[in-house]
Amino acid sequence: MSRRLLCLYLSDLPQEPTEQNRVKQRLIQWCNRYSPIVADDDAGGIVLDITGCAHLFGGEEALLNDIQTRIRAAGQRVRGAIADTLGAAWALARYSKQVIVIGSELPQALNPLPVEGLRLPEDVTRALRRVGLTSIGAFHKIGRQALVTRFGASTLLRLDQAFGQIEEAVTPYRQPAPYSIRRALPEPIAYTGAVEHVVAELVTELCLRLRKDHTGARRLNLECYRVDGAVSTCGVSTSKPVRSVKHLMRLFSEKIETIDAGFGIETLILSVLNFDRFDPAQLTLTHFDPDRNDNIEAFDELIDRIGMRLGFEHVSRLRIQQSFLPELALQFESVMAPVTPNAIWPEYRLRPVYWVDPPMRIEVATIHPAGSPVQFRMGRDARRIVKSEGPERLTPEWWRLESRVWQVRDYYRIEDDRGCRFWIFQEFYAAATLARRWFLRGHLP
């Protein structure tokens, strides 16, 4: 039986490479329903080897109609063609009105198509166009030796592949092998302890493989196939790549309790849905400090466990941003966000340990209008200032239009006669009448 190939040309794929790849891979996977051998043609199209498949769909024409209708229904523009060779199907899908060409019709159908249909390098097609060899037919008529001299042997290969003189294989596209471990049990189990035991075995095996590959799991899924044919699943996520058995088991054991084992589970599949690179940390010879290492790990584990219970969206960590403004310098971020180093804070810019938020209005007396504060009053509580330092003048980040702070502020560090230290500021307004407004911003150590 001769081969049949189907080529789909997707004319409006997204420009952006990763997005384009994503769309294409989804389509390739979907195309598996028509044939087990589906490949990316690396030129904006997909190739299916449908040898012996067409009859399942009511013949070639029906298959082509079916596949096109469905892809179009999903909002993707597509043009397909079927031929005996990959090269021919490729060209037909792009340049021909005739989309199904079988057997002896091939040369007749290919000859009028433009040379671009031959999958030649761009400089070769350009050179051919310049001498007026614009169609495959005109090109085909040229002596083979003349072509080799000018364009190299690969040109002939493409020609022969299209016309079927040389067989061209389709290498099916496969997804990168995910981590997936299957365990079929001799006897169904239902007891939670037994399930946990099996899961522990699976996790141990998985962690070995992860270690070998220098990766760590971010999202895992456990499928439990029950004797009654139903499947119970549970998943866990982590804030960082993980491959510690202990850690993973702690996460799973909280979930396993919730699994409905029904009349018993006969097969378990543990798969890793997402993973990241996780290089082993280098242990130093001189300062081997297991405690510290453990602390960090323990902290991460704690976050994971809190996250698992409360949902990761409820767990945040603090981060120092590069901004002089206190309002912007400290920001909360999700623990799931990748860890980036904190900004190195300039030492001389002291910040409070306790914030008064929002800043509190206070009354301040100064010796002369622009001078340092000498006395301040919070409500009825008047304090004498014995030491003060400043001002630290901060201009708003004028480009942040969403920012609420629009005034220049002069911050002072002050100490009152009781030894309490405060961080206060004076706000400048354009209007002279409002020029003096003081606020308490925080308590200093």
Added chain:
Amino acid sequence: MYAELQASSNFSFLRGGSHPQEMAATASGYSYKAIAITDRNTLSGIVLAHSHLKKNKSDTRLIVGARLDLADGNSLLCYPRDRAAYGRLTRLLTLGRRRAQKGECILHLTDVMDHAEGQHFICPFPEVLDEATIRYIRSCADKLNGCFHLALTHTCRGDDIRWIHTVADFAYSLGIPVVATTDALYHDPDRKMLQDVLTCIRERCTLDKAGFRVEANAERHLKPTREIAQLFEAWPHAVAATLEITEACPFSLNELRYEYPDEIAEPGLTAFEDMVRQTWTGAKFRYPEGIPGTVRKQLEHEFKLIGERNYAPYFLTVSNIVKFAKKQGILCQGRGSAGNSLVCYCLGITEADPVERGLLFERFISSARDEPPDIDVDFEHERREEVIQHIYEKYGRERAGICATVVHYRTRRAIREVSKVLGLPEGTAPALLKSVWGWSNEGVPDDHAREAGFDPSDPRLRLALDLSKTLIGFPRHLSQHVGGFVIARGRLDELVPIENAAMEDRTIVQWDKDDIDQLGMMKVDVLALGMLTVIRKSFELLKQHYGIEHTLADIPSDDKAVYEMLQRADSIGVFQVESRAQQSMLPRLKPAEFYDLVIEVAIVRPGPIQGDMVHPYLRRREGKEDVDYPSEALKNILKKTMGVPLFQEQAMQIAIIGAGFSPDEADELRRSLATFRHVGTISGHRDRFIRGMLDNGYELAFAERCFSQIEGFGTYGFPESHAIAFANLVIVSAWIKCHYPAVFCAALLNSQPMGFYAPAQLVRDARDHSVEVRPIDVNLSDWDTTLQPTTRSGKYAIRLGLRLVAGLSEKDATLIVKSRGAGYTSLEEIVLRSDCSRLAIDRLAQADAFASMRLNRRPALWRAGAVERDMPPLFRTVQTGLFEDPKIELPRASPSQEVVEDYVATGLTLRKHPLTFLRSCLRKKGVIPAAMAKETRGGRIVTVAGLVLFRQQPGTAHGTIFLSIEDETGVLNLIVWDSLKDKFRQAVYAAKLLVCRGEIQREGQVLHVIARHLWDWSDQLRELHKEHTAPTLPVHTRSFR
């Protein structure tokens, strides 16, 4: 009292947020004793600050200084105390600059120590006192004992008082005196935003990501003395130290005494004596019938002035350069005000006799102005490099250098950078800039933004529009001036720092031509002029083929045929008068004698157009209006030009005689208008001018008109002598074109790129003048376009040269021509015999240059493809006969395909015009040919189409755009009013093939089509080469203002 010793201007590129003159003005306003503009490793900004202070007679003095940023990350501020130390500083900067890439500077502390004698140093205020800093300050203090201060700077960072105390105590412990500085980056706190933007441009980040890289507050501005005193209340001695340093560094740029090179005079003669001797010799040559008395008198007068001012060495220097060029057979001609000098004429620097033309020597050198004259000389553009190399050779690289040109931010760049920094979406800047021309300095106005689909009240966009406007005019980098040479008597690098230019082996001085002028230094402009190349090549062809010899001076200026040709606006290729604007002026002005051409050259300039001088002049010339003069006094000035001021001199003299300006003031007025770096001073001049005119009894309307003309002249006006020099070239080139069109066309083609027209139009024009043009052929063409005899004796055809073939190198072409012998018989033979590259054969085949061996383009390309790649000739096998199938039948190209291929390969075609092939289609749409449109009565509505040759939006035309389109029957000029421009933006700005419906407008012989509706039909050009992915016709459209 206070003196600011640390302030960066925007010549510390992407750091300083204010112009040097703004810094100087603010310092002066705060009554500082002095200010030092300490830019990073440069002295580029100091002249602007210096001359600003000097011009405004400010009591604030400029301390010369620079911030030396060392390779190890440390910095030092350096102030020369005297002239000798200044020379050491400039040499130090030259050293650092010359060993680094363009724009950079590599200096080490040891270099500084080598040049430290006579300098005063300040170490900038340290932010930390770590070990390295302490070590650095200690070592500076040790070596620079006694002339080293440590700066104290208050930046409102919070712990200032404590930190300044710490640093001051540290300094005290080492015995280093302290001094207060501001370390200003801008003159006014308002510039903080712009300074942040500059920081981000420098750091290549957006403001959102800038973090600690931008300043925490806006404190780095110049502050009033009172505020400084408050900030440094605890350290009054630091404030007092600023004044001590000011006292210690009295060096001023005024001390730079420029000295002329002294080896130019004949041994035994002084420069003056030698100049006089050479002038008399020259005079005898200029006046072979005997030197007339008037000339004698004038020469004596000029000698007196030149002698008084000791300018003789300058005249000799220029004369020397010109002599060298003439000896090498390089055509040259002085331009500009040097034409007013009889001495220049006698020395051969200029070509027009100023006595005969009644020109004033005082325009060139006046007794009132104490500044050196300015002689600009044009040389053939292809051979100017020889002249430049000669200057370097004669005076040495350490004594000669080229002026810098400061490249400023313009609208395009400013909008792009600011949008990027503000993080506006990527498409924003291109969309905003769609309708902005390359040279715009105006920023993007709100209504443009609105048209581009933006809301100018959107806060971020508002910021972008406003900040970019402030950024415009900021210096961006130094580039090489077109030809301004500074030649010094001693070492030039002791006068000004020298740095590397982008071009290899070129160095530039850190000052631009205005700075050089301001300091009274001498410069010679060695300029390049394409037309001189054309004329020289024409003269050579005339000699070679017609056996006649000519020079610039002996072309008759009264040839009737030439004037008749010009009156018909038949001027393609002729110097200056070939542009669209000139072509529409020629039939109106109807030049009939040499002086008419002088006016023609001067009148089509933005100056006279802006001043509305053109129409009154034309009316008076046509006799439609009486010639009258505003007063007897002005009659003398305006007689030549029928009472309408057209030349720069006239405008200046009106200011002097009419408005009572002193010659000095008049000149300053002109200068203040010349560059946009003096914004703000104009209105003062204006009031003074108008008041002066009214006081002297002139009408307000006339006064205003005169002033607006002077405004236009600032940048674009011609002095009369300059117009004469140019008119001389007009007459020479027109004469050649008129009598020897084949010669003229060949010379033009051989001098490309230059001028207004592309080769396609030049060839077309030659053919219109019944010159036979023969195609490029590998057996018949040389590198240059040549003359070939025709069957009629004395009439030559031109054979297009191989230089027109796109992508063919001169080296390959020369090889092919050299080994041609009796001619090649096959393509393969060329490769074997000439050893040219494979690419060359391919390019020649693409250009269809094998006709003489009966090989058409496609077969030639096919065979060129078989030439083996990169093989030495001996190993090359000729594949014909061995493998080649002789029966290969390549499909024939259609005529329109051939035309497109011709354009691709050579930029022109000798076959049919591309529009011929579209004509039937155009006819169906009611489009008529250009020739027919030219026959149509004025006022009628026609539809025309053509390839867009030029697109011009003159600054003087209130947004009107002029387009020239060409079809197979001729060229038409379209006028698109401002109001229509936006409706058909795409067609106006981007179309290659334009269809236009509009009204025919006639004014005498001049015809324009006033557009009413425009269509962009560029897609139709693809139809010419009806094949998938074929190249579209490459139309070369030039856009300019």
